[in-house]
Amino acid sequence: MNITERQQKLSDLIDKKLAELNLPQEPSLLYDPVRYTLELAGKRIRPYLTLVGCGICNGDVEEALPAALSIELLHNFTLLHDDIMDRADTRRGEPSVFKKWDSNTAILSGDAMYAKAFKQLQYYGQSDFYSKKQYKTILDIFLKSAETVCEGQAYDLMFEDQSDVSIQQYLQMIEGKTAALISGALAIGGAVAGEDDSILEELRFVGKKAGIAFQIQDDLLDAIADPEKFGKKKGGDIIEGKKTYLTLLALERCNNQQQKQLKKTLVDQKSSPEDVDNVIGIYRELDIIRDTKNAVQYHYQEAMEHLERFDDSEYKKEIINFFNHLISREY
Template structure:
């Protein structure tokens, strides 16, 4: 069966599921005491999260069994686990704002953010155990594996900051663990909730890995290219901070002479002045890394779409494909 979906249809479904996920999340952490334990958890969930991961969980279930109904608790568990990682990341990054609001550790304090985040992990597992499936052991394993892998990714990111001779392989390993694993875990959890076969689960995991990589590399690309502010970042913020991204590491491989020396200096000096961002962008253009990056994003996306062709329910499968297309063509 072939279904043709327009971007408008995919976006409409996303809006409907986004609202449903937010309504369900609003019922979490309803206890009033201790205030400094539950209020921070409610606060971070009230932020302007895109709910990409729980949306993928629901679509994955729909693609393997035809309905997302039994996957809602698994989707909520994934989103709460994601927000726990954000809460603790903000502490480690000493971030003041998230989505335009004070971060949890700024609104309360660091100890409250740590404790509330720890509680959120247990709450996520409890939600997974309430899922309408007999495969709870698999769900908990998925969440545990994702949590451990994200921590590995965060540790690799910290090590990468100090590593002067970082390679693209180092970077790709880091993003696969820090960003990609929770995306693939969200899809895997939806598959389990929908009673997927092992072959179907592997298809969903492969899809998630490929889309996760494309998503992060696209994020790197938008940082330097989205000069109109749609990305929500300072244009070239990664370069200014000296962050080792795919574009920077690959362009160092592709350049020589003065261009090469300037790019290496970004790493050696832990960043560069904002007034030189345009100069760096021009080097990226000259050496061909921008074209190469767009081609890599396209290739990863095509591989992701190919991976889920065997999934049995056309509607869920096609919505997964449609949403993947939106993610890697976004300008936000």
């Protein structure tokens, strides 16, 4: 994805601040996995949106850096714990902390990142520039984001053993698991800028819709993207039997024969590339690919429409450009 000069500047600011985090050498079992995780090549979408959320509200972007780091640390904390629950061997193309060390280490290092996230937010409580009310708003957004992510993950775990998950239930799950931190990132940036509740709600909505679109698009790319660009095996979600937007939509539309084939492949832990191609073939027969693309566009468009409430600015252009790139991404 091509990035703008401003996005590069903001990304450099984020990386610089992450590198300055106080991570002691000892105990190495605690902090080495934290360093390892933060050095993996992530997109840094959430901290970037925190800074843009502050900028679009005419705030001082550099003042939002502690909030941006807190959101990024919270995000990585959830990933360490998610990898344990999913038994995921890799993360961003490298061994996960769970795989490289063990479950106990991943849990402990994730907890350390959660504590470090809170320490970043202390800046706003200790600065005379921020009122107690503003500090409370910042903390409330952070805590609500963390709580909603956990709820989304709980639904995801419940859905593994639930055979009749609906599209609406799935959207509720990703609204928590994926969209909550994107929504919280924009809102916490606005809170640092001192915006009122109505504007923060607009930012939350924009982030929620963009987050839902992002996850549905991830589901889509798992089936149709070039594996070398996407960084994952083609049809990985199908092989793992995951309930995605595509599989749930297909199960709503398919005939008995297609349903048998879909369910057999999703349950079978040894699905072949041919099985995956057959499922993707069913997706195409039922117009699942087309309609999933339309769903992505719909949620992104809703996010764009709510950006109209904000005055024109370089940061508004920045977020619109960013969303346009996300819509057209191939990985």
